[in-house]
Amino acid sequence: MIKVALKDGSIKEYQEGISVLEVAEDLSAGLARVACSGVVNGEVVDLRTVLNENCDLEILTFNDAQGKRTFRHTASHILAQAVKRLYPSAKLAIGPAIEDGFYYDFDFNRAFVEEDFTKIEAEMKKIVKEKLPIEKFELPKDEAIKLMEAAEETYKVELINDLPEGEIITFYKQGEFIDLCAGPHLMSTKPVEAFKILSSAGAYWKGNEKNKMLARIYATAFTKKADLAAHLEKLEEAKKRDHNKLGRELKLFTTDDKIGQGLPLLMPKGARIIQTLQRWIEDEEEKRGYVITKTPFMAKSDLYKASGHWDHYREGMFVLGDEEKDKEVMALRPMTCPFQFTIYNSEQHSYRDLPIRYGETSTLFRNESSGEMHGLIRVRQFTISEGHLVCTPEQLEEEFKGVIELINYVMKTIGIEEDISYRFSKWDPNNTEKYIDDPAAWEKTENIMRNILDHLAIDYTEAEGEAAFYGPKLDIQFKNVHGKEDTMITVQIDFALGERLGMTYVDKDGNKQHPFIIHRTSIGCYERTLAMLIEKYAGCFPTWLAPMQVKVLPISDKYADYAQEVVDTLKAKGIKVAADYRTEKIGYKIREARMERVPYILVVGADEMENKKVSVRSRQKGDEGAHALTDFAERVEKEIKEKYNYILDMQVQEEK
Structure with missing residues (x-):
């Protein structure tokens, strides 16, 4: 017998070898009917998973976030099966569940269109009515490759080859359809009755624009048709609020192919809103002790090499010139920090001078890939409320607190305080090429930031691999009307650039020390903020922000x-x-x-x-x-x- 600790704190005994589904059936027939997956000792698993030892168990339904993902992941397989039935030449890529739905990528000879959607949905309904059992099986790596090669699924073969040697590969089978997948999945296709294909788009294989463009189908699924209908109504409202559509209708901004992608033109009304925000932010920062700077839009590559941007960020920069041919190579600035640090270095500072809070309304340039750009959300030229606080170790927490207070005041005033969330973004120790390689400094700085966040009682999630190359950061996240999460504001603790650029101050004992630096914005990118406000208010801005009052x-x-x-x-x-x-x-x-x-x-x-x-x-x-x-x-x-x-x-x- 094994002991199973349930979510409510109770412990039940079962015969070894019982499945998660059988436990659900023992607890309640109703629970078993709506169960999607389970969590065993913190790991999300199939209902078909067998329990052989004492464990903690939670049964997940569609009301749970991971339960939804299981349900919609199964729906993505049903979609893929329907596509393969209708268009056998289509090659399978990936098909994950995402927030509010799922997608599947295919290598197909054309884009999917509305006529395809009708046929695919009809075939999906057939698959659901067939009530196909979903079976899980495992194969060694070499056999898994042979299986996918026989099916001519080249993308699946590539994914398997990327896995370590000796790895046991899992597959899921429903009827004639077999897919490489880690799961979990529902027990059959039967429960997936309420679904809708929403749109199609192009997507590069593995997100790399150097790879082939695939055909992606976006869709969603619910357990009840009424919930699906309500969601579709919400999506229609979102379309009306979409800043890319509404911003043009209200003559806030426009674009032109002759100017280029990611280079929006702010029309008088849109420019007026940003002017209002900018003047307010600059005045507010001055009240809080910031000193204003004005720095060049470009610099020699020497500056970026010294700061580390050349090694870690060059692909995202607009470089003017060729290092092999030109004596002097310039680059448009992707951020202002090395410029403001140069101002700091123009004179020697004492601990009595600190903290120094530099602020600048900075126009920046980043070479975003064409597939990433969207309206005002992600552009190649943008203006940001950039600031850098230079301080001693003893001042770090108080200065960080002041930054958060300013941000919260700004978010409350523009009316999106309730719509934001906080993400503590850390480095990825397995991808040191992306970051300054100093594990001890990363651990120390991340612990400092975590302690500060905890002292400030900030409710945050953690994300590995999302840090800046020179230090961890706190990201203030905002969801647009389509549910996609974007970063509005970042606050970063920098342990590296001050030393790299020779920034020092003289401490109480007369010794030179490297300061701590906080990189931050107070309202973020003005263009992105405008996009968020258009969608938040559906163009009906509060009077103080309205371009015409x-x-x-x-x-x-x-x-x-x-x-x-x-x-x-x-x-x-x-x-x-x-x-x-x-x-x-x-x-x-x-x-x-x-x-x-x-x-x-x-x-x-x-x-x-x-x-x-x-x-x-x-x-x-x-x-x-x-x-x-x-x-x-x-x-x-x-x-x-x-x-x-x-x-x-x-x-x-x-x-x-």
Whole structure:
């Protein structure tokens, strides 16, 4: 007999050799029906897994994140089986579950289109109705290769060859379909009844643009059709909010093939929003003791070689010149740190000078691959609120705390405080080529950062292999409307560059020491932040951020002079305002102003002109009636000054 400790703390005894599914059946027939997989001693496993010793066990359903992944991983195999039935020449690549769905990559002679989706979904339904048992089997590496070679699945052969010698290779079989896979999977195809193919795209094999472009199919699956319908409705709403679509419709930004991919053009409205954010951030940083710098957009390769960027980041840089031919090779800057460190080195510093907080609104350049670029999220030229804090070891935690306080204030003010998460990004000791190779320094610095994060009570996850090449970092993550997670802000503790670039300070004992450096942004990349805000507010920005805060609409030409008086009064208060003097009907002009997402629309006619009033229509309350012009001006001025976010207030009220 073996003892099985369950999630609720109870311990049950079973005969050795019992499966996870049989334990679920013993606990509850209902639980067994909805079970997807299990967790044995912390490892996610199949329901078919046999228990031969004492263990901890948790039964996973679709309500659990790993249970969802198991369910959708099986759905990806059903998709692949349907594709192979319909298009036998398609070669299998990979098909993982991802957040909110799954995908499968195929080597096919063309891209998959909508007509294919209908056929594939119909075939998937047949496979589900066939209730095919899913069987797991294992083979030694040489036999696994022979099996996949016989099936002419060249990508699977390559994956097997990448595995260590002596490795036991696992496969899953459902009907005639066999796939190389580590699992886990459901027991049969029967439960996967609610699914939908969403889109297709190109994807390089192994994510490397030097490899062949494959045809990817994205899809999702749920246990209930009602849940699938709700998800599809959510996706439709996401499409409406997609910054790449909405930002163009609202004339915030555009792109042009003649200029190049990843080089968006900010139109007047988009530029105005970023200008508002930038001025606010620069003023806020100055209040917190930052000193501003202004550094060149490019430098000789000598600087980047000294900092380590040349060795660790060169592929992501725009290099001007050829080292073999040109006496002097330049490169556009991918970050500002070595420039600000050079400013620091222009004079000797004492411990009394520290901390020094450098801030700069930096335009940076990174040679992103074409497949990675998207709208304003990932671009080749962007502007960032970059800063570097130079401090002693004793000051490190307090300075780090100040950085986090600034970031939290910024996130709260722009209204996305509840939408962010924190990731502690560490180095990968198995991939030292990517990082400065100093294991002892990495361990020490990561422990320092972990202790600081714990002292600050930050709720974070850990991610290996996501650090900067010179030190660990805290990433502030944000999900876009499609559920994809992007990094908005990073805070890094640097143990290497100060020493590499000869940065020192004289301590209390008169000895020269290398300082600690914190790399950080306070709002991140302005372009990416704008994209996030477009999607967060569906273009209905809070008044203080709106590129046009008030639109004045005279009922006819007779009231144009008063409309101009209203405009002048509001402009004197620093309010962004314009009048629509066109000879269109007032209803048409109101509809157009609404389409522009203007926070306030003011209609002026005979009564308003006579009484020095304005008829107010707001996004918050609709038609508010007539108000004194001076009262309205003071109201909006206060709203802008306090950065009041009535949109979030309305959402809170709706939730209540």
